[in-house]
Amino acid sequence: MTKMALFLGCIIPTKVPKVEKAMRLIAPKLGLELVDFPFSCCPDPTGVKSANELLWLTLAARNLALVQNGDDPLPILALCNGCFETLKMAAIKLQDKQTLALVNDLLKPDGIEIKKLPEVYHVLDFLIKEVGIDKIKEQVVQSLDLRLSIHYGCHYTKPSNLLGTEKPDDPYFMHEILEVLGVEIQPYLEERLCCGAALRFVNNDLALEVLKEKLTSISAVKPDGVAIVCPTCFEAMDRGQKILSRKEESIQKTEFFFLEELLAKSMGFDL
């Protein structure tokens, strides 16, 4: 069993807890022991970081400090693109000694400190790189009869130089997993396009204009649904499509499936 700190973030446990449920169900099948910690929000790498980058970094650092586990920090498993990006970028920025000293100073009154930086994984990377496609395959008991398009989301791959993404223009890990689950993959023109989520609260009309580009492209290929790995993209796309499909003929509503959910179903769990 590999022990990992489960980082749920703000949105999954409150708005889409079925993703958490699915992850907790499949973890033992993949040889994972998930440990819960009293984390704060990651915090989000768009709003909070736009307001105050030092605050964004320090709150992220506090989360990294919680998994210290003596001097053998537990690796962190993030189920959300935003949480992954925040924690991973923070861990990279904190490799700089001066920045680390500043942040540790701010954390000191709470009696916590970062001694060693933990590994931060996006669930998708963890599944491919650490669990391995063969082990996933072994656990599949039911092939999924679905034709799905895929949306990775910006913050899973970018900025690639900091996140260490191998093929930022051509992410393929979700493609690999879905194929093993028996899903037929339906490509579409704007697969890499942003969903506009970060603009929603700042300028919702503009966010919807951006999303329209994405959803029009998905509607054109009429998939059974869209496979996703980010609850923020989900919220933006699912709420946005309700508004857009009413006034745009080119947009039909579709269903969104989280990767964890699809994995759980194919492993025989009834969600």
Add this chain to the structure above:
Amino acid sequence: MVSIVAAQQGREEILDRLKRELYVCFECGKCSGSCVVFRVKDDMNPRLFVSSILEASSIDEILEDENVWSCAICYDCTERCDQGIDFTHTLFELKNLSTEIGKQPQAIKEELATLHATGRTSPINARALKKREALDLPEIQVPDLEAIQGLIDRVTSYGTSEKKVKEE
């Protein structure tokens, strides 16, 4: 990688540094060509934005541009730039500076207020708890709210006191 803590420098110093970072722009326009917002809003043009920063005489002049807050944070401009300009981060710095003088959008003010009041940006409510119960999920582990609030207060006052020292 540029400095993370905009608040640690005076505004003139920041403008000088931003100009040094952007000076290598050769106006190829790849950033604009890849910008999802530029596609739908023709005055949000990253290439021209870079030029306008290079020509600006003060940070406040740059902050007059409402498009400081029009970025979808997709990072495509940063990914595409052959000159290594991280324009997404330039905008982060400008948004931080805009927030410092209270020019941030209402939604950002509200998000920060929610973060301070609840320790998260998406609070736990009765509906969420009901959904969790139906799924038989464990209780959400939450941090000590007072500790989080103390930390937020320390960080936000750290920025300003540092800046005061610099300005004096």
